[in-house]
Amino acid sequence: MAAELFKGRTAIVTGGARGIGLACAAKIAAGGGRVALWDRDLDRAKQSASALTGAIAVAVDVTSEESIAQALATTEKDLAPPDILVASAGITGPNTTVVTYPVDAWKQVIDINLTGVFLCNRAVATGMAKRGWGRIVNIASVAGKEGNPNASAYSASKAGVIGLTKSLGKELATTGVLVNCVAPAVVKTELFSQMTEQHIQYMLSKIPMNRFGEVEEVAEMVAWLASPLCTFATGAAFDLSGGRATY
Numbered sequence: 001m002a003a004e005l006f007k008g009r010t011a012i013v014t015g016g017a018r019g020i021g022l023a024c025a026a027k028i029a030a031g032g033g034r035v036a037l038w039d040r041d042l043d044r045a046k047q048s049a050s051a052l053t054g055a056i057a058v059a060v061d062v063t064s065e066e067s068i069a070q071a072l073a074t075t076e077k078d079l080a081p082p083d084i085l086v087a088s089a090g091i092t093g094p095n096t097t098v099v100t101y102p103v104d105a106w107k108q109v110i111d112i113n114l115t116g117v118f119l120c121n122r123a124v125a126t127g128m129a130k131r132g133w134g135r136i137v138n139i140a141s142v143a144g145k146e147g148n149p150n151a152s153a154y155s156a157s158k159a160g161v162i163g164l165t166k167s168l169g170k171e172l173a174t175t176g177v178l179v180n181c182v183a184p185a186v187v188k189t190e191l192f193s194q195m196t197e198q199h200i201q202y203m204l205s206k207i208p209m210n211r212f213g214e215v216e217e218v219a220e221m222v223a224w225l226a227s228p229l230c231t232f233a234t235g236a237a238f239d240l241s242g243g244r245a246t247y
Contacts, residue, residue, distance in 0.1 A: 005227050006033030010080040012072075014038045014062055014120055015089030017045040019189035020139060023215035024086045027223040029053050036075040036082070038062070038120075039089070062089045062116030068123050081131065084226045085124045087117045087138045090157075092194040095150045106153045113157035114164070121168055125177065134177035135226040138165050139218075142185045142241045150199055158183075162237050169235025178234040180225045185241035187213040208243030 011028045015021035016037030025035045029052040038060040039045040045057035056078050060071040075082060093109035094102065117138050128134025143151060144158030162181055169179035186203040204212065221240055224230055239245040 003030075004032045005223075005229070006031035006084075009033045009083040010075070011035045011084035011086065011226065012038055012075060012082045012120075012124065013086040013088060014060070014116070016086075017041050017048050017057070019088070019191065020184075020187060020215050020218050021086065021088035022048050023219035024088060024137075024222045024226075025055065026052055027216075027219040028084065028086075028226065029055055031223065031227075033084070034079045036071075036079055038071055038075075062120055063111045065119055065123075068119050072123055081127055082124050083128070083131075083134055085120060085134075085136045086222055086226060087120050087136070087161075089116055090139065090191075092151070092191050093153045095196045095199040097150060098152045101152055109153035110157050110160075113154065114160040117161050118164055121164065121179070125168065125172060128177045129172060129175040132176040134172075134175075135230065136165075136168070136177065136179040137222050137225045138179075138181040139222075140165070140181040140183045140237060142183050142239065142245050145183060145237075145245060145247065148199075148203065150202075165237065166235045173234055178225075178230060180230075180233055180236050180238060182218060182221050182225070183237045183239050183241065183245065184213050184218050185244045187215055187218055189215060206244050207241065211242065213240060213242060 013021045013025040016025045017039035034054040037045045037057050042059040049055040049057040058071045061067040090113045140161040141158040143155040147155040165181040
């Protein structure tokens with residue numbers, strides 16, 4: 001991908017302090033873009049931003065409309081209005097059956113993984129449309145297509161992200177703002193610490209390539225979807241599953 005592909009562009013990456021979010025931010029920064037790492041862990045975000053050219057760290061709670069508005073205002077003041085949003089912030093939630101799933105944990109997963117994506121998409125969409133150019137890339141999951149046992153909240157939240165992406169993509173289709181999502185299979189990140197070993201091995205067993213994805217592989221696809229090279233894809237889910245996804 002061209003070294004200056006993102007020159008003059010400003011990106012927001014939620015969950016940008018680590019994992020998939022940080023890999024996406026690094027890819028955009030390497031392409032000449034300015035990047036705001038939005039994360040609830042401000043210290044970690046500052047540490048990550050310090051290693052990237054043209055990056056800043058911004059504290060945010062993606063479940064709070066007020067917090068997002070403040071983070072957007074800070075980003076616009078310190079960098080510029082955003083051209084790109086990569087919505088990557090998320091949690092896995094506990095690994096347990098539907099009938100034993102704690103209601104509070106269910107609400108937390110939906111609040112962060114789905115409502116948080118909705119609020120961030122909503123916050124940037126109007127400005128992007130007015131400026132006539134934008135790229136929104138939401139991080140979904142193959143679990144949102146297939147449903148993983150003992151991960152019902154996560155699966156449901158990611159299915160919701162796919163549906164949200166398709167709806168917003170159609171709504172903005174003539175504005176110059178393209179909205180897509182990436183649906184990876186399991187990718188090696190710190191989120192593994194939130195899962196049981198049994199669940200990790202179950203997910204590995206479903207991947208025909210017999211390995212987990214790497215954050216850099218996700219970042220490559222996200223970078224294309226966030227770039228000017230992507231011109232005729234919107235409202236779509238792009239699989240990155242090592243052969244797992246079947247539709």
